[in-house]
Amino acid sequence: MKKTSKWLLALMLVLLLALAACGGDSDNESSDDKGENTSEDNKGAEANEDGIFNIEDFSMTASNNGEALEDGSLTYGVVSDTVLEGTFNFNFYSAAPDYEVIAWFDEPLFDSDANYAYTQDGAATWEVDESGKVYTFQIKDGVNWHDGEPVTAEDWAYAHYVIGHPDYVGIRYGSDFENIVGMEEYHAGETDTISGIEVIDEKTLQITYKEGGPSLITGGIWPYALPKHIFGEMEVAEMVESDAVRKNPIGFGPYKVDSIVPGESVVLTRNEDYWRGTPALEKVTVKVVSPSTVVQELETGGVDMVDSFPTDQFVDNADMSNVEFLGQVDAAYTYIGFKLGKWNADEGKVEVDPNAKMADVNLRRAMWYAVDNNAVGDNFYNGLRWNATTLIIPFFPEYHNPDIETPTYNPEEANRILDEAGYEDVDGDGFRENKDGEELVINFASMSGGDTAEPLAQYYIQSWEKVGLKVQLVDGRLLEFNSFYDRVEDDDPAIDIYQGAWGTGTDVNPAGIFAGNSPANYPRWTNEENDELLAQGASMQAMDTEYRKEVYDKWQQLMVDNIPMFPTLYRSVLVPVNNRVTNYTLDPASDLRRYQIGVTEAESVVAE
Known part of the structure; x- marks a missing residue:
């Protein structure tokens, strides 16, 4: 890992560059100790002669494509110098570390293509009328919450009612929601209903927007449901602190929350009823990893991968033997x-x-x-x-x-x-x-x-x-x-x-x-x-x-x-992946999904 003195040197170099620029000299000098990537695992991810890397040289997909073990377990690190807030619901969370937990047990109702536009391949499909404003959504059969209850159109509508409520505690409400017909009146407390949202039947939801447009299918449509059978009797202002968010969260994703150590980690187990098929892993542990210890955790196999690796630590660790560094813009x-x-x-x-x-x-x-x-x-x-x-x-x-x-x-x-x-x-x-x-x-x-x-x-x-x-x-x-x-x-x-x-x-x-x-x-x-x-x-x-x-x-x-x-x-973004991890990619054009991530060896590979 880098020493403090290294970063003091880096600071001095930046200041020297600033002084040089003041004098009209635009030539950049480089540090002698930036190092180069010599790992055979990181094909193409090499620095130029000045020690500068280019993200386009990194692969987005792990090279291990072996068959996953049926009873494999994986530890996923969330690099953060602070604890998990513990707001484990898409409709309420605000901190990125909490998202990294939620994404293992819940998911949006839509899949997206390489251009991040909603497709018909997710848990729900969509149609739009000629005006571009009226969308009809159909939730597929077999999409169930972890407690066995089906995910319904009512659940999806309910998420909108909660986020739009005057007492909602969260940051989700904004222009995307105000684009729904009747939402502003509901948010202002002038009515108890949102006129632009209609539950047609158990699996069909229709939403009318004031304005259509390209942003609707790249994020403007809220794609997350909220189980009404769990939250329906709660006061909206109290939901964010409820056990259903903090202690016993559920979703319809590939893994189910088994246990939570507040602020530190979450253990998840395979959801046998997952709508896409049986997830590859038997168990996933998500834990917070400090930036100061992330290298040690990776080298010893304490984590198999992390959400993102601190780029300021990459140069000194580019040749880590037991991981493959993936990267993307x-x-x-x-x-x-x-x-x-x-x-x-x-x-x-x-x-x-x-x-x-x-x-x-x-x-x-x-x-x-x-x-x-x-x-x-x-x-x-x-x-x-x-x-x-x-x-x-x-x-x-x-x-x-x-x-x-x-x-x-x-x-x-x-x-x-x-x-x-x-x-x-x-x-x-x-x-x-x-x-x-x-x-x-x-x-x-x-x-x-x-x-x-x-x-x-x-x-x-x-x-x-x-x-x-x-x-x-x-x-x-x-x-x-x-x-x-x-x-x-x-x-x-x-x-x-x-x-x-x-x-x-x-x-x-x-x-x-x-x-x-x-x-x-x-x-x-x-x-x-x-x-x-x-x-x-x-x-x-x-x-x-x-x-x-x-x-x-x-x-x-x-x-x-x-x-x-x-x-x-x-x-x-740099993601180091242990050499035993298979079916993992950062590529939005890939067909690989989170439930397919697996391991080909029982124990994490440790650094030599």
Whole structure:
């Protein structure tokens, strides 16, 4: 594993690169100790002569395709520096580690194709009328909850009623749900029914949407049911803390929850009644693994695989003999967000504050120019994360526009912008005051986790200091994952800016994080043009790819002009898989499914 001194060296290298760029020298120097991948298992995943990797060199499918043992067991690690929150239901969870547990015992009612569009191969099929607004869903026979009760159209409708309820505690409600006819009236408490949702019979559900469009079949239709026979007598506000979510969760997926050690692990056993067929494994254990111990866990066989491997640790461990590293471009990015308003929970909308500390777009633009994300990607992640430009990411190649001009590292330009905007060092202490000549201290929230978290946060702070901005960590330290997001979501006034990450999912539609009616719009910014473009990008007219691309080109430019947040790094995902694991892939075009994952040996292969 990397030592702390290695990351101090990396930080120094980044700062040296920044100084070189200030002098007009754009040549990148590389560290002598980045290393190269010499493992025969990782075919093609080799660094170039500068020690930089390319995610396109990694395979997405494990090379072991042997026959799975009938009584095999597998241990799956969730890499996190915090415990499981324990919200084990798709309709209520908010933290990614909980999702990694849920995905083993529950699943969406739809399968998706290589372009992430819903197909007819999942637990339900769908038809749409000529208007593109009325969808009829049919749940297949034999799809049963783990307690033997059938999954019904009523269960699917009930999930919508719970998420849309005024007392719902969760982050799912937003523009996708408000697109359902009658949902806004129901959410406002004006009616007890949702007029656009009709249960036709036990297995058939019909939903009428206000607007059709491509986003409906790439995530805009909520694909998760909620067993009404279990939750139906509960108060909606109490569901998230109920035993049915925390202690005895059920789904209709390939494995059933057997036992839970709160915060630490979940043991699951084979669901013999799984609708696709008998799952390959007899038992699956999902456990939290700290970033600081993930290498040891993999080398000793303590886990057979993890959800994602810290890219900052890959170079020193690329030749691990008992695993095969798979990789793909991630549907996620990291970013710097600015707090520009508040969330009005009563009205369900963002309220922009024109007097917020970070309200001046010139200040935000200067902070973007001040950081060298090319250097960060190369020196902290050896090319496995790379400079981000627009807020529609390369994971969506049809819509990502690489030609839009965005701020890239230029401290001279940052200084010029700040000077012209009136941020001057009035008292000669080396830090700029605000435009009224008052002290300007920008409070920065960043998460703990992994070897790079602290030096990366310090790099950003020092980069901003170099252009005269005084930035300090909230509470003087990195924040633990749950605390970080609790405070960001609650619009803690102690936070002015924050470093976050966003998983886009498989739908290019960015409304989930940027719409004015989305509680996940953490910067708390919107304007009329933003909401108009987001609506156009999800409209029936956007079924025309060229039209949708034009809309999203305009939206990407709008976000560059307004900068409620700026992307820092696009990301790759690396998954180390023990050599005994078979039938595992990251490839969305593959026919392999989770229930087919197996092992070909009784014990995990350990590193030599």
